[in-house]
Amino acid sequence: MVTVLHLITGLATGGAEGMLARLVTRTDRSRFRSVVVSMTDTGTIGPLIAGAGIPVEALGIRRGTVDPSGVMRLVRVLRRYRPDIVQTWLYHADLLGLIVARLGYARHLAWNIRCSDMAGLTLVRAILSRCSAMPERVIINSHAGRRFHEGIGYHPRRWEYIPNGYDTVMLRPDEGARNRLRAALGIDPSATVIGLPARYHPMKDHAGFLAAARQIAADPDAVFVLLGAGIEPANRDLVRAIEAQGLTLRLRLLGERADMSAVYPALDIATLSSAFGEGFPNALGEAMACGVPCVATDSGDAAEIIGPTGIIVPPRDPQALAEGWRRMITLGHEGRRALGLTARARIVENYDLDRVVQRFEALYCDIAETGATPRI
Numbered sequence: 251m252v253t254v255l256h257l258i259t260g261l262a263t264g265g266a267e268g269m270l271a272r273l274v275t276r277t278d279r280s281r282f283r284s285v286v287v288s289m290t291d292t293g294t295i296g297p298l299i300a301g302a303g304i305p306v307e308a309l310g311i312r313r314g315t316v317d318p319s320g321v322m323r324l325v326r327v328l329r330r331y332r333p334d335i336v337q338t339w340l341y342h343a344d345l346l347g348l349i350v351a352r353l354g355y356a357r358h359l360a361w362n363i364r365c366s367d368m369a370g371l372t373l374v375r376a377i378l379s380r381c382s383a384m385p386e387r388v389i390i391n392s393h394a395g396r397r398f399h400e401g402i403g404y405h406p407r408r409w410e411y412i413p414n415g416y417d418t419v420m421l422r423p424d425e426g427a428r429n430r431l432r433a434a435l436g437i438d439p440s441a442t443v444i445g446l447p448a449r450y451h452p453m454k455d456h457a458g459f460l461a462a463a464r465q466i467a468a469d470p471d472a473v474f475v476l477l478g479a480g481i482e483p484a485n486r487d488l489v490r491a492i493e494a495q496g497l498t499l500r501l502r503l504l505g506e507r508a509d510m511s512a513v514y515p516a517l518d519i520a521t522l523s524s525a526f527g528e529g530f531p532n533a534l535g536e537a538m539a540c541g542v543p544c545v546a547t548d549s550g551d552a553a554e555i556i557g558p559t560g561i562i563v564p565p566r567d568p569q570a571l572a573e574g575w576r577r578m579i580t581l582g583h584e585g586r587r588a589l590g591l592t593a594r595a596r597i598v599e600n601y602d603l604d605r606v607v608q609r610f611e612a613l614y615c616d617i618a619e620t621g622a623t624p625r626i
Contacts, residue, residue, distance in 0.1 A: 261293035415606025450480030
């Protein structure tokens with residue numbers, strides 16, 4: 251049996267964290283033992299993973315601090331589980347993975363890049379780029395991520411492209427869920443609902459979304475839904491931005507939801523308005539799996555994911571985003587429904603979770619059969 255220890259910066263709700271949870275809970279447990287270690291705490295995702303019977307450890311390192319004792323806590327975890335492979339998720343985990351590999355506690359090391367042109371972390375990325383030939387693999391989930399990291403000096407021994415995967419049985423069109431959520435939110439069944447599933451962060455460009463929404467607010471049937479971490483009335487910056495655009499009565503704030511399979515079907519159009527930093531945007535794949543067509547900015551691999559089943563517009567261009575919505579609205583309910591079913595078929599064919607998990611399993615077998623990661 252191959253033991254894979256997944257080291258990740260944290261387990262708050264997010265794209266990388268969600269994909270990690272899907273991967274370890276679906277991996278064949280007769281052949282692989284998965285262990286998840288968070289550098290910080292167990293967040294919102296950790297209990298879900300632990301509830302599925304996967305060991306979850308937290309090192310308790312405070313964000314933004316250098317904590318040598320955290321390294322020793324990780325060493326103790328590595329001694330306990332003796333993993334065949336350490337797979338790191340996100341930059342700080344990649345760096346910590348380097349340290350334990352240098353100490354000889356990671357027999358095989360694989361990094362896992364989940365973003366493209368993310369702002370900040372310049373020093374950390376500079377260190378990682380210089381050391382990028384140390385891991386046996388550098389896994390990327392987007393072509394945009396590979397291009398960006400090659401551009402800043404990454405030179406791994408081998409790139410491994412494995413996209414995100416989705417449970418297309420759980421994520422599916424659901425007319426009942428559509429009607430229930432609309433009723434709960436007081437949204438008319440005939441309204442055109444445009445949703446942005448994204449945490450409150452500059453990269454997601456909520457300001458651009460709201461500016462675009464204002465341009466089509468004259469349509470009396472248009473309703474806007476925002477959801478994700480930080481999307482709540484207590485977020486005064488967001489509320490003030492909504493008020494400034496005159497959208498208070500046309501917009502719903504749903505906050506962070508654990509029942510996304512019940513949320514997506516209530517949308518007519520799903521949107522990604524990101525300005526930068528995306529790799530493989532999970533929200534697009536999830537919405538498409540639920541039969542919802544998408545209008546998205548050209549960030550990360552959005553254009554490749556959507557293909558001919560949606561509309562791509564330039565980032566930071568509210569007018570173009572609004573025009574994309576108008577084009578989708580003119581299709582009418584049946585036209586969007588047909589396009590959404592084509593979008594779902596695209597996800598089932600290219601990004602079904604079981605197929606993606608099989609690719610990870612094949613990678614683990616390949617890595618485990620090679621020699622140990624050399625110490626540097």
